[in-house]
Each structure stands twice: as structure tokens, then as C-alpha cells.
Amino acid sequence: MAKQIWLLQLMQRKSSLRNPQSNRWAGIFPARNSTKGNQMFAMKYAPKVFAELVFENDMTRKKVEQFALGQRTNNILLYGPYGSGKSAVAQVIASQSRDETAGWFENLPHDTFNGAEFEAASLARVENGWNLSGQPFAYAVIDEFDLVHWTVQARTRAVMDKYLGRHGLILTTNFLHHVDAAIQSRCDLIEMPALSAASLVPMCQRILQCEEVALNDADVEQLITSRNGDLRGVLRYLERLVERVNGEQQTQAA
Ligand SMILES: Nc1ncnc2c1ncn2[C@@H]1O[C@H](COP(=O)(O)OP(=O)(O)OP(=O)(O)O)[C@@H](O)[C@H]1O
Ligand SMILES: [Mg+2]
Structure with missing residues (x-):
């Protein structure tokens, strides 16, 4: 619990991430809507083409x-x-x-x-x-x-x-x-061996970028390691973190 709060404190939205021009992954994850639609990440970010696979x-x-x-x-x-x-x-x-x-x-x-x-x-x-x-x-x-x-x-x-x-x-x-x-x-x-944290960091960063949430690579790697290379667990964990960041921002804005 303490670790999750610590991770959340490290997460900040960056205004540059809201600018679609700055999204260098736009070609790979094209215009998917943000989390607010409540779509599970496992479905929302399910790879459709070879370029999206890890x-x-x-x-x-x-x-x-x-x-x-x-x-x-x-x-x-x-x-x-x-x-x-x-x-x-x-x-x-x-x-x-x-x-x-x-x-x-x-x-x-x-x-x-x-x-x-x-x-x-x-x-x-x-x-x-x-x-x-x-x-x-x-x-x-x-x-x-x-x-x-x-x-x-x-x-x-x-x-x-x-x-x-x-x-x-x-x-x-x-x-x-x-x-x-x-x-x-x-x-x-x-x-298909279990995916290492190093292999999954770029994929997680693309998702976080789509969700307009910033987290540094070392923290993303730590998050992945806690899920032992299980993609399903990693996606669920990212989903919870993004939900909590969104929730905290709404509370602050109110
Ligand atoms: N490259 C990827 N990028 C993003 N998500 C992915 C990627 N590959 C798989 N996923 C997602 O990770 C989750 C787990 O993947 P998948 O179901 O293919 O695993 P599996 O090896 O078939 O697992 P199991 O052995 O339990 O059936 C799914 O939600 C899937 O959409
Ligand atoms: Mg399967």
C-alpha cells in the first residue's frame, strides 16, 4: 500500500503530454480514447497488429x-x-x-x-x-x-x-x-517466454503516455517486476494507477 502511494506521488501529468504533436507513439497507438470510457486496459490496449506486439x-x-x-x-x-x-x-x-x-x-x-x-x-x-x-x-x-x-x-x-x-x-x-x-x-x-521488465517498459510507457500520465522508467520497471512478467497483471496494475491519479486530480480540482 505504502509503495503504491509512493508511486502515485511520483506520477505527474505533464502539459506537453496533452499535446498530440508531442506523442511520438501516435503511429503505433493511434488515437485511443483515454481511460474515462472505463474500458479495461486489457481490451483497450490489446495488440491488433504485429507492430504492437512485445x-x-x-x-x-x-x-x-x-x-x-x-x-x-x-x-x-x-x-x-x-x-x-x-x-x-x-x-x-x-x-x-x-x-x-x-x-x-x-x-x-x-x-x-x-x-x-x-x-x-x-x-x-x-x-x-x-x-x-x-x-x-x-x-x-x-x-x-x-x-x-x-x-x-x-x-x-x-x-x-x-x-x-x-x-x-x-x-x-x-x-x-x-x-x-x-x-x-x-x-x-x-x-513465448515470460516478458522481462526491460522488454515491457516501452509498452507501459506508451500506455501511460496515451493516458497522459508521466512516470519514470525506473518506477515503471519496479511496477512490472512486482507482476513477474504477467502481462495481464501489469495491465491491471497500470489501470489502477491511472484510475487513482485521475481520481486524485478530480478531488484536487473540486
Ligand atoms: N504486446 C502487447 N501489448 C499490449 N498488451 C498485450 C500484448 N500482448 C498481450 N497483451 C495483453 O496481455 C494480456 C495477456 O496476453 P495473452 O492473453 O495473449 O497471454 P497468454 O500467454 O495467452 O496467457 P494464458 O497462458 O494465461 O492464456 C491480454 O490482455 C493481451 O491483450
Ligand atoms: Mg492464452
Whole structure:
């Protein structure tokens, strides 16, 4: 509690930040409304395109970029700890590669499933989605693939083989060893490690700048460290801090 108050005391709005001309991140986070709309940061700042994603290392960044731009196509398995951005990366690859390779229908959404609810019948929906997409290579996303029953995992293998080179799946998991080895062998494996404080500082600063709140890098880093690289926790913490700064300023103004 004392630490939060201390952080808040360090936070000050800067008049220069209210000037849109001074927002050097404007191209990356274009004109999103401020917090006053009460939209959760997890939704408000959910990355939509590759340029908004944060990566812990260049190898992962390069691989994801190739898939997002449609330069490379395959089944993909993203694995790593909770809150490291796997589902966000899956969504960006599926939607950006669709836009890059312009199918028959613009903005036709790709299907996204959760492994806990994915059944054999869901595979038919995946196939329909691919066949209707009109894309040279369309994706469907299955989050938490480790939760898919092993018999359904076996059927998924057959579908992957049937559509090899034509359409693909993007799977995410926290537990790689719970994913059938034969599924793994049909995918490009991309590790998404927990994000370090150093990697997350620029993203947090962009958000604070959009919210017109100033905090120095060392304090932002301390805030992130307290959340152990969990993006969800970091965004929630930023949201609370911004809310409190706004609340205190309203009280002072009254
Ligand atoms: N680069 C990013 N910039 C801003 N927010 C991000 C970024 N990547 C992810 N997020 C946000 O962080 C939160 C957690 O990300 P995500 O859900 O992708 O993690 P995950 O690795 O799939 O977690 P889990 O293993 O629990 O499913 C989401 O709200 C997401 O929108
Ligand atoms: Mg996820």
C-alpha cells in the first residue's frame, strides 16, 4: 500500500503530454480514447497488429513477423507461461496474415476455439471456416490445446494432414508436454517466454503516455517486476494507477 502511494506521488501529468504533436507513439497507438470510457486496459490496449506486439527475444519476433506477414505458412504451436502474450500473438498472426493475403471476403473473421470446449465436431467448423475464407492460407486458433481430449488431438492430426500446405492451425498452450508429440511434429514451435521488465517498459510507457500520465522508467520497471512478467497483471496494475491519479486530480480540482 505504502509503495503504491509512493508511486502515485511520483506520477505527474505533464502539459506537453496533452499535446498530440508531442506523442511520438501516435503511429503505433493511434488515437485511443483515454481511460474515462472505463474500458479495461486489457481490451483497450490489446495488440491488433504485429507492430504492437512485445517480444522477449529477436528470434521469436522474426518468426512471428514472417507468419503475420504471410511470408511463411504452417501449423503453429505457441507455448510459454501464462500472460506471456501467446493468445494475442495467435490472433495477430491469424488476422494480419488474412489482411496481407487478401481473401475473397474482406475482414471475414477467423475461428477461435478454447481447448476446454473443443470437440470432434468442432473440427468440421474449422474445415468450413477454411473453405469459406477464400484465402490462399487461412488459420483457425485453438487456445489451451493441452485441454483437448487425446482422441480429438488424434483426429486433429488427420485434419492437419488433409490441409497441409493449404490451411493451418495456431495452437497455444502453457503445457507443451500435454500436447501429443505427433501434433508438435506437424507444427512450427514458437516459445513465448515470460516478458522481462526491460522488454515491457516501452509498452507501459506508451500506455501511460496515451493516458497522459508521466512516470519514470525506473518506477515503471519496479511496477512490472512486482507482476513477474504477467502481462495481464501489469495491465491491471497500470489501470489502477491511472484510475487513482485521475481520481486524485478530480478531488484536487473540486
Ligand atoms: N504486446 C502487447 N501489448 C499490449 N498488451 C498485450 C500484448 N500482448 C498481450 N497483451 C495483453 O496481455 C494480456 C495477456 O496476453 P495473452 O492473453 O495473449 O497471454 P497468454 O500467454 O495467452 O496467457 P494464458 O497462458 O494465461 O492464456 C491480454 O490482455 C493481451 O491483450
Ligand atoms: Mg492464452
